[in-house]
Amino acid sequence: MWVLLRCVYPLRILLSLRGKWMGWRGLPRSLVPGPPRRRYRKEALPALEVPVLPVTATEIRQYLRAHGIPFQDGHSCLRAPSPFLGASQLKDQTGATTSFSLYINKTTGRFLCMTSLAEGSWEDFQASVEGRGDGAREGILLSEAPGAEDSEEVRRIWDRAVPLWELPEQEEAQLARVMFGLTKVTDDALKLFSVRYLRPARSLVFPWFSPGGSGLRGLKLLGAEGQGDGVHYVETTIPRPGAYHNLFGLPLIGRRDVEVVLTSRELDCLALNQSTGLPTLALPRGTTCLPPALLPYLEQFRRIVLWLGDDLRSWEAAKLFARKLNPKRCSLVRPGDQHPRPLEALNRGLNLPRILRSALPAWHKSIVSFRQLREEVLGELSNVEQVAGVRWSRFPDLNRLLKGHRKGELTVFTGPTGSGKTTFISEYALDLCTQGVNTLWGSFEISNVRLARIMLTQFALGRLEEQLDKYDEWADRFEDLPLYFMTFHGQQNIRTVIDTMQHAVYVYDICHVVIDNLQFMMGHEQLSTDRIAAQDYIVGAFRKFATDSNCHVTLVIHPRKEDDDKELQTASIFGSAKASQEADNVLILQDRKLVTGPGKRYLQVSKNRFDGDVGVFPLEFNKSSLTFSIPPKSKARLKKIKDDNGLVAKKSSSGKKGAVPRNSETFSGEAPNQPDPSQLSR
Ligand SMILES: Nc1ncnc2c1ncn2[C@@H]1O[C@H](COP(=O)(O)OP(=O)(O)OP(=O)(O)O)[C@@H](O)[C@H]1O
Numbered sequence: 001m002w003v004l005l006r007c008v009y010p011l012r013i014l015l016s017l018r019g020k021w022m023g024w025r026g027l028p029r030s031l032v033p034g035p036p037r038r039r040y041r042k043e044a045l046p047a048l049e050v051p052v053l054p055v056t057a058t059e060i061r062q063y064l065r066a067h068g069i070p071f072q073d074g075h076s077c078l079r080a081p082s083p084f085l086g087a088s089q090l091k092d093q094t095g096a097t098t099s100f101s102l103y104i105n106k107t108t109g110r111f112l113c114m115t116s117l118a119e120g121s122w123e124d125f126q127a128s129v130e131g132r133g134d135g136a137r138e139g140i141l142l143s144e145a146p147g148a149e150d151s152e153e154v155r156r157i158w159d160r161a162v163p164l165w166e167l168p169e170q171e172e173a174q175l176a177r178v179m180f181g182l183t184k185v186t187d188d189a190l191k192l193f194s195v196r197y198l199r200p201a202r203s204l205v206f207p208w209f210s211p212g213g214s215g216l217r218g219l220k221l222l223g224a225e226g227q228g229d230g231v232h233y234v235e236t237t238i239p240r241p242g243a244y245h246n247l248f249g250l251p252l253i254g255r256r257d258v259e260v261v262l263t264s265r266e267l268d269c270l271a272l273n274q275s276t277g278l279p280t281l282a283l284p285r286g287t288t289c290l291p292p293a294l295l296p297y298l299e300q301f302r303r304i305v306l307w308l309g310d311d312l313r314s315w316e317a318a319k320l321f322a323r324k325l326n327p328k329r330c331s332l333v334r335p336g337d338q339h340p341r342p343l344e345a346l347n348r349g350l351n352l353p354r355i356l357r358s359a360l361p362a363w364h365k366s367i368v369s370f371r372q373l374r375e376e377v378l379g380e381l382s383n384v385e386q387v388a389g390v391r392w393s394r395f396p397d398l399n400r401l402l403k404g405h406r407k408g409e410l411t412v413f414t415g416p417t418g419s420g421k422t423t424f425i426s427e428y429a430l431d432l433c434t435q436g437v438n439t440l441w442g443s444f445e446i447s448n449v450r451l452a453r454i455m456l457t458q459f460a461l462g463r464l465e466e467q468l469d470k471y472d473e474w475a476d477r478f479e480d481l482p483l484y485f486m487t488f489h490g491q492q493n494i495r496t497v498i499d500t501m502q503h504a505v506y507v508y509d510i511c512h513v514v515i516d517n518l519q520f521m522m523g524h525e526q527l528s529t530d531r532i533a534a535q536d537y538i539v540g541a542f543r544k545f546a547t548d549s550n551c552h553v554t555l556v557i558h559p560r561k562e563d564d565d566k567e568l569q570t571a572s573i574f575g576s577a578k579a580s581q582e583a584d585n586v587l588i589l590q591d592r593k594l595v596t597g598p599g600k601r602y603l604q605v606s607k608n609r610f611d612g613d614v615g616v617f618p619l620e621f622n623k624s625s626l627t628f629s630i631p632p633k634s635k636a637r638l639k640k641i642k643d644d645n646g647l648v649a650k651k652s653s654s655g656k657k658g659a660v661p662r663n664s665e666t667f668s669g670e671a672p673n674q675p676d677p678s679q680l681s682r
Contacts, residue, residue: 055122057106067129070100075326076295077103083128084118103296107324107506112296114211119293154219154238161196161205163187172199179224179231180204180267184346189274193249195266203236206266208246211297218244220266220284241285241480245293248282249273253300260301261356262321264308268342272307275342275352283308287317288436288482289509290324298325305359307333310340312386315379316407320509320550322362331359334375336382388610394431394629397617401605402585405432407511408550409610410543410582414559414573415589420601420621421556422446422516424589424628427458429514429554430481431629434459438482440501440510444492444520448485454626455483461625484508494521494538498545505549515542517556519574535575543582555579570606584609590616601628 060078064071071080082102101115109122165187167173176197177183196205201223208218221236237244248266257279263269269282283290287308304325308314315335322330333339333355345352380387389404415421433439443451460474486500504510522534546553557579559572568588570580580586586607604616619628
């Protein structure tokens with residue numbers, strides 16, 4: 001009954017070679033350890049950590065009942081007695097029995113034993129229950145302790161870091177406080193959260209302690225550099241971001257705490273705790289994601305307030321995370337002028353407890369009145385720029401036409417056979433991904449290895465085959481992008497594909513899915529009427545997914561066979577008009593017809609539901625970097641398509657929501673290891 005479908009895998013799996021790139025601030029990347037987690041040992045340990053397609057909570061409950069396993073229903077997990085405990089572990093330090101210490105995620109079935117830290121898939125759990133589990137009943141665990149070298153590095157940095165107030169020079173301490181906005185944060189708060197300062201790197205150091213113990217599992221370094229009038233912040237984590245699962249502040253949470261405030265940054269966590277005395281936690285990767293592996297640690301709270309930041313992206317993330325945490329127990333602090341992020345609120349002398357009290361319930365009934373929506377509408381009206389979405393850094397003309405890339409929309413993309421659709425869409429998605437848009441690729445036509453190679457070339461802005469010595473450096477940076485690939489190839493069933501997409505949205509907080517291309521889900525219907533009906537059904541399914549999951553879907557569709565001399569139009573998309581009707585945006589890669597020079601392409605935006613601007617702009621293909629983006633120096637030549645009356649075609653706005661890149665914030669915390677091609681290409 002349980003089908004193990006290895007459908008999504010992260011980029012790290014594609015890039016097996018790991019190098020010795022000296023990371024930011026001279027921290028050797030090779031010293032970054034893997035996740036120091038204990039895994040349940042079994043015969044066929046999967047070579048790679050691949051998620052299983054989700055099971056339903058009902059199925060999990062039925063299974064537990066059928067096997068006589070008692071359980072408690074929690075917010076996002078089911079709790080059951082852990083079969084992974086030895087007799088000595090059955091009593092905790094206080095002498096209380098650690099019963100029900102196994103947390104089973106209701107959406108994925110993955111389990112975590114909070115006492116032994118054993119973890120595994122739903123299949124692993126079943127195998128253990130049914131005695132197929134290779135000694136699981138005896139509680140045999142495989143400990144994956146970090147390599148000695150790695151923990152040494154963590155320890156070395158930690159030992160070299162000192163509390164801010166112990167800095168020998170007053171001036172240096174004062175400068176650090178100003179740079180990090182800590183002038184109003186007390187030494188007591190810094191001490192409580194064990195924050196240190198690493199002088200050579202001019203960085204704050206936040207520790208990641210093992211739950212319940214004093215062991216150090218990792219670190220986050222936050223560096224600050226003056227940049228004009230502002231400050232530029234850079235984060236580095238050990239282990240690397242994908243394995244850094246620190247809920248900062250966790251050691252300070254008491255067993256009886258029932259309320260917590262979740263923040264997106266460590267300094268916000270400190271500021272809030274200092275001002276309110278409430279339990280506070282910071283997410284390991286800010287607004288980027290809430291890994292399901294953290295959910296068991298949040299089960300004890302009856303109320304969770306999410307105060308993630310002061311922009312629309314934080315608001316979107318808060319809503320997304322509330323879905324995972326169970327919206328009924330979540331309240332959200334709405335970003336706004338009087339609701340900046342907690343550290344700023346402290347610095348501006350605002351009343352933080354009052355802001356917390358104004359948090360809005362995340363739970364919406366199916367029918368809402370305008371009263372419940374008015375705050376959200378105001379949020380959109382006062383953040384017009386952010387509502388327009390994430391802007392492309394390589395395609396300014398696309399920004400001018402589409403304004404940005406918004407969640408919940410469907411983009412249909414077409415172009416003549418072999419014109420470069422895959423190549424273009426790869427760069428278009430990569431651009432967004434480098435700005436923190438969590439991306440899932442469904443490449444049914446070309447293999448993931450080939451696709452990753454194209455993307456890596458575009459990322460590095462040049463051929464790597466001629467500079468293999470640079471491969472590891474680029475691969476390391478590329479690996480840290482929030483990029484995932486479905487492992488499907490060739491014809492696929494649409495239901496399986498949508499299930500996988502839903503799973504990826506839950507586990508990896510995916511905001512953009514690229515499907516290349518739709519024809520691979522249409523089966524082998526011979527009759528054209530069947531094919532058109534199949535396509536309509538598939539387009540409808542992707543549309544529904546985009547809306548329900550608030551995730552952008554970019555769908556590549558082949559054009560119908562047309563006269564070679566004619567340019568493609570919206571009506572040239574294969575099938576009925578359904579695809580263009582359902583789409584929010586229609587993009588067409590035009591070749592040669594609008595230009596005189598050889599080898600040129602144009603991108604045409606022929607539908608734009610958000611704001612109505614349509615138009616075309618030239619693309620210049622660069623064979624060595626496989627890019628279409630226009631080099632920054634040459635002027636973009638945007639040409640608006642005029643309608644019959646010579647007016648720019650314009651439709652009314654649909655007012656869809658979107659996000660903004662994190663680096664647009666004034667208090668900008670750039671994602672760790674965020675690639676910066678301008679620096680890297682040097
Ligand atoms: N503007 C261009 N000029 C020359 N070659 C290009 C251009 N764009 C892409 N190519 C090359 O053409 C080949 C096909 O490109 P790609 O696979 O992106 O096309 P496609 O439109 O997705 O193809 P298909 O219709 O088969 O899906 C690749 O080798 C790519 O590097």
